[in-house]
Amino acid sequence: MNTLHTPDQPSHPFATLSPDRVLDAVESLGAYSNGRCMALNSYENRVFQVGMEDAPTLIVKFYRPERWKTAQILEEHAFVATLAEAGAPVVAPISYQGQTLHEAEGFRFALYPQRPGQAPELDNPDHLFRLGEMMGRLHHIGGLQAYQHRPVLDVAQWGRPAREAVLTCPWLQGSQRTQYAELSDQLLARIEQIMAPFADQWIRLHGDAHVGNVLCRDDDMVLVDLDDSRMGPAIQDLWMLITGTTMAERREQLSELVEGYEQVCEFPRAQLGLVESLRTLRLIHHSGWIVQRWQDPAFPQAFPWVKAEGFWDQQLKLLSEQSQNLTLSMDRMLQV
Structure with missing residues (x-):
């Protein structure tokens, strides 16, 4: 209990x-x-x-x-x-x-x-190509040796502590806690199974490669803030850059990323099957992260809705949808 x-x-x-x-x-x-x-x-x-x-x-x-x-x-x-x-x-x-x-x-x-700049445009094919090439460079070097001290992107370090934080916070109401406990446990166990065969492919990553951590100015594009850098699958640094609202848009984005990436090193196509597992892990981690940081005054100001019952209803809905998506490979969905 x-x-x-x-x-x-x-x-x-x-x-x-x-x-x-x-x-x-x-x-x-x-x-x-x-x-x-x-x-x-x-x-x-x-x-x-x-x-x-x-x-x-x-x-x-x-x-x-x-x-x-x-x-x-x-x-x-x-x-x-x-x-x-x-x-x-x-x-x-x-x-x-x-x-x-x-x-x-x-x-x-x-x-x-100081490096001024703006976030890249993910509907711009040239930006996507350059993002892919940038990540290819990072991963080529990241794969040359392993971290000895920094953590691994896995269920044990990124998923279960976040789940425990959520379950011990007071904001889940009624059956929400039971539902979250059962659903998150099932999802994390399944993610462990899906990710296990790829563990020997882990490399040093950026770790949090969303557009807010890339700065563009004129013809320059640079990565910032490797504070979340850890060992993990290369696809972790790429899947958040695929944001299209239609299948065609996502397919085009992935194609440009892959073309840029392969200017430097081979694209880990088999890891496309990890995308939904990584998405689910990020969902669980993010809500747990907010709970764990609540004593920092910046967090209640930025995320006041976390204490609302409706937020956790939405989290349960998203996780239920992900339980269906875990068996889907982005490779198959996008037919690349």
Whole structure:
């Protein structure tokens, strides 16, 4: 029997991260700001744009306390540096005093160059081709060696903890809790079976490759924010870029992505059968993530509907639909 708890907490460490503390942290490295500090949209971490004296503007990322071990952050930094050195279009952390990870008043933080730009257009064939080529470059290098410290995209690490968080929160009403428990357990067990034969194909990924983590400006396109980078199937970095509302649109998007990807490396066509499993895993993870982060004041402000009964009715409906979709291969659906 799960014990219900409320995720509400009176305070959060990020509440102490004032603009003055942000500027003090940057200047502790010997870099001098011009006093301008603007918070940027970010939930998992806290990210600020800081103006500098006689130097380009910096982006400063403060890591969520207790989420990553230092070795895990440094491993991600090393991967991004390797990608940048190989010519892959990524934004790498800046090294100050020979280090990319710093600490101030209990917070670990990193500095990045500012890269202005807009999200790519997923109805633009040229953008899709370039996205595919970009992911091909990342995966070619990502497959050369494995992470030793960062997690794996699987049910045990990404699915079951999120499910437990949902089941122990107080917001599911009446039969919703029983339905969610049974349905999510069945789905996660099925996903484990579907993904198991592919485990030897896992590589280092971006991990959260949606359009918000790609910046376009003129002819440049760069990847940002590998904070969710982990081991997993290559298709994880591609399926969220297929957003067409009709079968024909999705087929065309996938075709452009594949053509770009295969400029660099072979497209993992067999992994198309994992797309619905990954979609389902993301649905479960996302709702659990919100519950787990509820003590952070940013989350109740951004996701107030999570406490509503109707939200969980919708989640149950989506998961029920996914129970039918798990047996479908995108390869077969799109006939590519």
